[in-house]
Amino acid sequence: MDKFRSNYDEQVTPRLTWITDAQLEQIHYASLEVLERTGILVQNQEALKLLKEAGCRVRENRVFIPAWLVEECLRLAPKRICVADRLGRRIMPLEKNRVYYGTGSDLPFTVDIDTGERRVSRKEDVSRAARVMDYLPNYDFIMSYAIASDTNPCVSDLHQFEAMTTGSSKPVIFTAHNAANTEALIEMAAACVGGEDNLRSNPYIILYSEPISPLVHTNDGVGKMFKCFEYDIPVVYTPGVLAGATTPVTKAGCITLMNAEGLAGVVMAQLKKKGAPIIIGGGATPMDMKTTATLYGAPETSMNYAIMTQIAQFYGLPNFTEAGCVNAPLPDVQAGVEAAMTIMLTQLEGCNLVHDVGYLEGGKTGYLPFLAICDDIIDMARYTGAGTRITPEHLAVDCIHEVGPGGNYMGHEHTFKHFREEIWAPRFFIRYLWEQWEARGKQTPVDLALAKVREILAGHQAAALPEGAAEEMQAIIRRREAECRS
């Protein structure tokens, strides 16, 4: 049994294929046309120079990328990126159809589990989320979850990384303010794995950086990415869009534009360093035309990811999408529907890195019990995705014969042997009969999840950092802080 791949055992279904190969090609060609005809804006001087030297037509900082160069760079980009955890175990190979879940980064607001009030996020929230995700089995990587608003804004990204990597040994996808902080953060990560060489051979951190739609590649966005490639650190370089505002409103147009931006990233990455580990994809969310909110928990978003994942697989590149991020402000019925629908679909689509899980209010507010509930939803999606076993033992003809007409299966050995695998068991969803539920204090899934979160925070400790690493990280943060001031 493999929990990451849908239908590992049967290798037939259920896998979701959304469009045909011919339609994939149409999107690919459309993206190539955008790059060649409209071009991109590049604000990073090094990238501009590389693109010009590689044969792109350049007018000031507008760059027109020829199709042959895109195809050439797609050939160079690694088809497989193996990501390790902080302990050096190569646990997260980004390969076709292996799906990994994690939260997102930088939530401005948090609903405090002690007071129940929504307040500005703090470093402690980053730390708490890291510890909760370190414990929960279905979170495969972590992101900062919250913003460390109570730290110096110049180095808040470094504080967030310190809190994450101390609170969990799982792989980390980080955000950083600029290239200098990215380098400092890489130094911090190296301190946690016994040096830069270990980090290079078993990278446990991935940068999240983005172009700004439409078609703008910023100095910081590209600079951070390039810095990572100098250290063989993988990079997610993906736009977060508002379809109808920063991309065309049509799904195919939105995907074409995002894909063009991703391909431009692939080209810059491979020109910087052959084989640079780049991950494509993005947040393909429409804008709500009534409220202007970003629609994460919407059907269009999942539909877009189905195609974007197919495109990444068509290129043979690892990809990054999002699910379990809901527009509901509270963990209610709407939140459950939005989270379950999107998580289920990403599991069946075979996206590699699925982030933003457990976010409320369209990615603005966090509440840890909902993060825990989403762990149950992922569990359910993975269980479903594992498929149905059709073997002689599972067809159970002998068992049916032994029980015969009119008997029952409750006491049969076959049931005893298989029930745990054949019937999924949730941790937070309620399945009591009314009287049983009443006798247990009428607790809701959110109540149960809150109790679990409290228990985790009181008792769970992540694998320890190597000796001296905590002090080294703090020294690096202090150094960057001093550099920022001068």
Next chain:
Amino acid sequence: MSSLKELAELVITGDIQKVKDATKQLLEAGEDPLRVINEGLIPGINEVGVRFKEGEMFVPEMMMSAQAMKAGVELAKEKIGGTDIPTAGKVVMGSVKGDLHDIGKNLVIMMLESSGFSIVDLGVDAPVEKFVQAVKEHKPQVVGMSALLTTTMPVMQEVIRALDKEGLRSKVKVVIGGAPVTQEYAEEIGADGYAPDAGTAVELCKQLLN
């Protein structure tokens, strides 16, 4: 021959060409350009604002109506020549230094324009001096700042301090917005107001100028 009421209706439908044609017709027939603006084009866009707030009209529809109205106003302006068109107020808007995101700011600008404000757009990554310079040059009633990133939020405070230092702070109202920004933060840095979304930003500007 269109009436002013019909012109307002055309603004609501967001048909740029028809608004242009109707405006031309009215002007050619000798209608007062200021009346065309104030009793035709502006009432049309005001109704759009009401319908958007009620959830009956959507952003792209409002956008087209705003463009149609602007096209009409341009034609009327040509007729008036040098005379200034009265506006609801002038607003200097920008995303502060370090922030390269502009969709939120652009939405606010679009909605302010639809409500009759005139806008000076400083774009993205606008440094402190650019805000100060714009206030000196354009003498707006309101300065609007937007930040999506927490790292760039402190720049909003720097702008307020710089305006203070230049003796300009009392001459303008400062409003701020952006995903991580809060009412508390606005109070903390001495801004006059905070708006959580574009629609509220318009109401806030109107309130502050009354």
